[in-house]
Amino acid sequence: MPLVSMRQLLDEAAKGGYGVGAFNVNDMEQIQAIMMAAKETKSPVIVQASRGARQFAEDLYLFRLIQAAAELNPDIPIAMHQDHGNSFETCKSAIELGYTSVMMDGSLKEDGKTPSTFEENVDVTRRVVDFAHERGVTVEGEIGVLGGVEDGHGAGGSGLDHITDPDQAVEFAERTGVDALAIAIGTSHGAYKFTKKPDGSVLKMDVLIAIHKRLPNTHLVMHGSSSVPKELQDIVNQYGGKLKPTWGVPVEEIQLGIKNGVRKINVDTDNRLAITGAIRKVFAESPEKFDPRDYLKPAREAMKNVVAARMREFGQAGHAGDYKPLSIAEIAKGYKDGTLTTRPLVASK
Ligand SMILES: [Zn+2]
Numbered sequence: 001m002p003l004v005s006m007r008q009l010l011d012e013a014a015k016g017g018y019g020v021g022a023f024n025v026n027d028m029e030q031i032q033a034i035m036m037a038a039k040e041t042k043s044p045v046i047v048q049a050s051r052g053a054r055q056f057a058e059d060l061y062l063f064r065l066i067q068a069a070a071e072l073n074p075d076i077p078i079a080m081h082q083d084h085g086n087s088f089e090t091c092k093s094a095i096e097l098g099y100t101s102v103m104m105d106g107s108l109k110e111d112g113k114t115p116s117t118f119e120e121n122v123d124v125t126r127r128v129v130d131f132a133h134e135r136g137v138t139v140e141g142e143i144g145v146l147g148g149v150e151d152g153h154g155a156g157g158s159g160l161d162h163i164t165d166p167d168q169a170v171e172f173a174e175r176t177g178v179d180a181l182a183i184a185i186g187t188s189h190g191a192y193k194f195t196k197k198p199d200g201s202v203l204k205m206d207v208l209i210a211i212h213k214r215l216p217n218t219h220l221v222m223h224g225s226s227s228v229p230k231e232l233q234d235i236v237n238q239y240g241g242k243l244k245p246t247w248g249v250p251v252e253e254i255q256l257g258i259k260n261g262v263r264k265i266n267v268d269t270d271n272r273l274a275i276t277g278a279i280r281k282v283f284a285e286s287p288e289k290f291d292p293r294d295y296l297k298p299a300r301e302a303m304k305n306v307v308a309a310r311m312r313e314f315g316q317a318g319h320a321g322d323y324k325p326l327s328i329a330e331i332a333k334g335y336k337d338g339t340l341t342t343r344p345l346v347a348s349k
Contacts, residue, residue, distance in 0.1 A: 003070050004325040006079035006101035006138035007179045007340060009044050010219040010263040012323050018315030019258040022046035022081060022221075023307055024268040026053045028065055029300040033271070035069045036300075037307035038076045041317035046101070046264060048081040051090060051112075052151030063097050077325050079138070083266070084153050086112045091128045091139075100328060101138035103182070104128040105153075107145045107162075112153040115145050115162060118172070125176040133177070133342065136332030140264070143172040144184030146223050148193070150268070159186040159193070159224070160202065166210045170346055173218055177342030180219040180264055183211055187224035187249055191269050194247040203249065205256055212261035217345040219263040225249045226269035232306070235277030239284040243273075251313050258315060267310055271303045278302035 013020050025031050025047055038045045047069070049062055057065075066080050081101040082094035087110045091102040106121035108114060125141040132139045144164030145155050155162070164183040173181055185204040187193060194202055212220060228248030236243050254265055282295040289295070311317045326334070334340035 001070060001074050001077065001325060002327070003066070003080050003098065003100045004077045005136060005328060005331040006046060006081055007331065008323075008326055009046065009077060009079050010180055012044070012319070013263045013316065014217070014219060016315075016319055016322065017258075018319065019254070019262055019265050020044060020046055020316045021307065021310045021314050022048045022083075022264050022266045023271060024048055024050060024053065024083060024266075025062070026056050029296050030271065030303060031065050031069050033300045033303035034307050035073050035076070036304045037311055038320070039073060040304075041308050041311040042320040043311040043316040043318070044077040044320050045311075045316070046079045046081050048083040048266070050083045050151045050153065051086065052153070059097055067098075076320050081140075084112070085128070086110050086153065088124055088127050088131070092131060095132055095135055095137050099137065101140065102128065102132060103140040103142070105142045105182075107142040108153075108155060113155060115155055118168060122172060122175050125172075125178060129177045129342070133335040134332065136328035136330075136335070138179045140180040140182055140221055141172065141176055141178035142182040142184075143169050146184050146187060146189055148188030148190045148224065150189035154189050159184065159188040163204055163207055164211065166207065166214050169211045170214050170344075173215055173344040174346065179342070180221050181215070182221040182223050183208065185222075187222065189224045191228055191243065191273070192246045193224060193226075193228065193249065197247050198249065198253070203253060205253060208257055208262070209260045214347055214349065215344050216261065216347055218261065220257070220261045221264040221266070222249070222254060222257055222262050223266045225254055225265050226267050227251050227254075228269055228273070232270060232273040232277055236273055236280060239277070239280035241276065241280055255313065265310075265314055270306050270310070274302040274306045275299040
């Protein structure tokens with residue numbers, strides 16, 4: 001089937017009370033791994049590319065691969081999403097290429113490093129929303145600033161530096177009309193999120209719950225939400241890797257988030273670890289091998305297993321056939337005539 005609207009995917013997830021994993025891709029094997037997992041678990045899925053990924057793979061290679069994934073998997077709704085757009089132009093170029101969803105990360109200035117002001121964030125996000133909705137494309141915004149750096153994007157520092165303020169989240173949602181809202185609750189991008197299993201002092205699930213109470217119908221997005229399981233770290237290190245001990249976001253915390261309005265969960269690091277561990281294992285155990293398929297095939301399989309596990313844990317498994325995807329033109333019409341509301345429901349404190 002053609003690529004579908006992320007808004008529709010998330011609206012349906014809200015109806016069904018589940019979350020949808022958004023998995024990052026840079027190459028064919030990663031896209032195949034996601035589609036194998038989606039097929040196995042019958043899951044709707046969000047595939048996303050960062051600016052770094054678009055540069056690495058060249059836009060057209062990556063986009064054509066996604067189109068192939070959609071054509072080969074007619075029963076799986078797939079949304080193609082720009083992860084962390086840094087400017088109006090980045091989002092516009094993704095939309096013109098055919099992405100069905102974009103993130104305008106106006107929490108940072110265009111350099112992707114410096115925190116912006118609230119007004120700057122509202123302004124650029126609003127412009128992207130106007131441009132995108134006219135074309136039936138979904139927009140995710142971000143309020144608060146994530147910790148860490150990934151693909152050259154991020155303010156660095158701890159995830160606790162710029163936790164989202166619930167009042168600002170409400171004002172941001174009202175003034176921008178975003179379809180989904182990424183919030184900062186202490187998580188960071190990359191492998192090194194927490195130095196021990198996170199508790200409420202570093203992972204602010206209470207803030208997430210407070211935002212959900214004020215914005216009960218807004219789709220919340222968790223970034224930096226790999227779980228960084230020890231088993232995956234161990235495989236990398238067992239075969240010559242040198243990862244320092246680290247902790248991610250436990251799956252049960254994500255599941256608590258899903259009970260409180262989280263509809264999109266970004267996962268990248270876990271897949272990177274699975275791929276690297278599988279490749280290292282082949283290199284260590286069979287140093288005579290030199291056909292890339294000998295290590296890319298197990299790498300793809302390892303990533304597929306992680307993605308399928310997350311799909312089951314997030315609850316999206318089994319929901320691929322629940323609804324008939326609307327065309328992007330129908331979605332555009334919905335935004336225009338107001339069937340698809342962009343006014344958030346706001347509950348009083
Ligand atoms: Zn992110």
